[in-house]
Amino acid sequence: xxxxxxxxxxxxxHRVYRSFFxxxxxxxxxSAFDGDEAVKLFGALNPRPDVLLMDxxxxxxxxxxxxxxxxxxxxxxxxxFLSADETAREQALEAxxxxxxxxxxxxxxxxxxxxxxxxxx
Amino acid sequence: MxxxxxxxxxxxxxxxxxxxxxxxxxxxxxxxxxxxxxxRCQEVTGYSTEEVLGKNIVELFIPVxxxxxxxxxxxxxxxGKLPAYSPEVHWITKSxxxxxxxxxxxFITDEAGEVVEIFGIGIDITDWKETQHALExxxxxxxxxxxxxxxxxxxxxxxxxxxxxxxxxxxMLGFESKAELLKHxxxxxxxxxxARKQFEAHIKEEEVVRGFEAQFQRRDGEIIWIELNTRAxxxxxxxxxxxxxxxxxxxxxxxxxIKLLAAHQRSEFxxxxxxxxxxxxxxGIMMTLELIESDEQLPKHLREGLEASLNQVERSAELIANVxxxxxxxxxxRRLSTRDLSPSFHAAVRAVERAFPNKQIFLSTNIQxxxxxxxxxxxxxxxxxxxxxxxxxxDRNPMVKIEVxxxxxxTNDFVKVEVQDQGPGVPDSEKNRIFNRYxxxxxGVRGSGIGxxxxxxxxxxxxxxxxxxxxxxGDHTQGANFVVLLPRGERE
Numbered sequence: 001x002x003x004x005x006x007x008x009x010x011x012x013x014h015r016v017y018r019s020f021f022x023x024x025x026x027x028x029x030x031s032a033f034d035g036d037e038a039v040k041l042f043g044a045l046n047p048r049p050d051v052l053l054m055d056x057x058x059x060x061x062x063x064x065x066x067x068x069x070x071x072x073x074x075x076x077x078x079x080x081f082l083s084a085d086e087t088a089r090e091q092a093l094e095a096x097x098x099x100x101x102x103x104x105x106x107x108x109x110x111x112x113x114x115x116x117x118x119x120x121x
Numbered sequence: 122m123x124x125x126x127x128x129x130x131x132x133x134x135x136x137x138x139x140x141x142x143x144x145x146x147x148x149x150x151x152x153x154x155x156x157x158x159x160x161r162c163q164e165v166t167g168y169s170t171e172e173v174l175g176k177n178i179v180e181l182f183i184p185v186x187x188x189x190x191x192x193x194x195x196x197x198x199x200x201g202k203l204p205a206y207s208p209e210v211h212w213i214t215k216s217x218x219x220x221x222x223x224x225x226x227x228f229i230t231d232e233a234g235e236v237v238e239i240f241g242i243g244i245d246i247t248d249w250k251e252t253q254h255a256l257e258x259x260x261x262x263x264x265x266x267x268x269x270x271x272x273x274x275x276x277x278x279x280x281x282x283x284x285x286x287x288x289x290x291x292x293m294l295g296f297e298s299k300a301e302l303l304k305h306x307x308x309x310x311x312x313x314x315x316a317r318k319q320f321e322a323h324i325k326e327e328e329v330v331r332g333f334e335a336q337f338q339r340r341d342g343e344i345i346w347i348e349l350n351t352r353a354x355x356x357x358x359x360x361x362x363x364x365x366x367x368x369x370x371x372x373x374x375x376x377x378x379i380k381l382l383a384a385h386q387r388s389e390f391x392x393x394x395x396x397x398x399x400x401x402x403x404x405g406i407m408m409t410l411e412l413i414e415s416d417e418q419l420p421k422h423l424r425e426g427l428e429a430s431l432n433q434v435e436r437s438a439e440l441i442a443n444v445x446x447x448x449x450x451x452x453x454x455r456r457l458s459t460r461d462l463s464p465s466f467h468a469a470v471r472a473v474e475r476a477f478p479n480k481q482i483f484l485s486t487n488i489q490x491x492x493x494x495x496x497x498x499x500x501x502x503x504x505x506x507x508x509x510x511x512x513x514x515x516d517r518n519p520m521v522k523i524e525v526x527x528x529x530x531x532t533n534d535f536v537k538v539e540v541q542d543q544g545p546g547v548p549d550s551e552k553n554r555i556f557n558r559y560x561x562x563x564x565g566v567r568g569s570g571i572g573x574x575x576x577x578x579x580x581x582x583x584x585x586x587x588x589x590x591x592x593x594x595g596d597h598t599q600g601a602n603f604v605v606l607l608p609r610g611e612r613e
Binding site for chain 2: 102
């Protein structure tokens, strides 16, 4: 079962993501509402999740900073950015994200990206 | 031949001396008849000595209107009364031209002390007088301009002591009179001393300062924005002896700029906020609809409704994206260069295919790498994305056929790209309106997008053009043909 970790400051999206991934047989092993919480929770996770979905604009710590710190904790972590802010694409990829999707994205496209990330990395 | 006696020798010496001088030398007897007419007189008047000897000097040379005065003065001379001034008298030359000559006179007396001959030594000052007159005229014009222009003008020493100002500057700085303003130094008006230092450093280094903006404090304490244009003036030795220039009150312009900037920043903030937050909302709606759609028991009519709603969400996201692109078109500086049309075009094709996962897009084109070079920038992909997206969106068929043909136009400097679709086409009444939603508003134009308006704005940026024709002339229902003219790049 593919394990997934969700980072987004939108509570509603958390609920939707969890419902969808549960339905598709994913295991949502954790979720955070800001970058700081994400880094702390990720560091405590054992085993590590297969994939992280990362938002960019969040309170306390943004997604790019959180990505850099998570990549320090685990350089093999696979992070997919899912943001409404296209301007963050370059920074996110430089910070170590594997893919960058612009909201809104359809589930089919998200699933396809997750599978590609897991297959290729 | 007997050797010349002493008197003859003296006469020869005198004649040579008189001819060698650059001045006019003329001699007359007490009746005014010419007795001596030197070489310079001949050059200036055009008469030979033989032509003038014995003739009356006044009748021959003096203009009628100057004669009465001159005759009086001549009588004084004959009576041995030398005038204390040097008269300036016009002479009429042989060709009729008037020359102005300044004279110094002297006379020779006989043993009884009676005047027997009068000599005049003159300088032709015609050219000098004309130059002086032109100079005075020029000075008067300059002063009139200096005093009447609505822009402040000034002259200061390099140290900032004000030498001269015009009335506009006196008024601009809130003074009652020029004399009052001249008591101040230029540096006293600067609100920020640092600005004056910057100005001084610049003028010392460059000797010219253009468009220098600073805040000045008027005499009544009011702060104004001014724009300075100044240049250093050097004297004959090459030393800078003053700065002169103009000073314009740009307070209203600066206030407008500040307001515009604030409005622009506010608009950027709102667009950014809208784009980000609306797309987060869109994400939630889209995924919730997809969750409901995943229920296999869902009746067909509800599934169709859900799919329509999902398309609406995608359209909303596309609209938001185009609003952001519009904004970046306004803010990003225009830096055009020669680019290969193909990579941008094919990137647009791939993006459109991704945007319509439920449609099959069959696109045929002759656009290949390194074939067409156009003068453009990074918005080129957006341009074709929006044209192709419009074609795919308007065609209701699940299989969308689009043909794109580029050609080099040899008669002018454009690459022509024709995008033909088989959608519902564009009626004649809408052909000129679909690109101007920004100006015309939404009324009468189908759809809610601004993609084609964005296309036109991008083409305006490039100096290109776009229009739409019927794919089959005269029958718009057979599809549209979007014709794009892009300026050809230098490699063409």
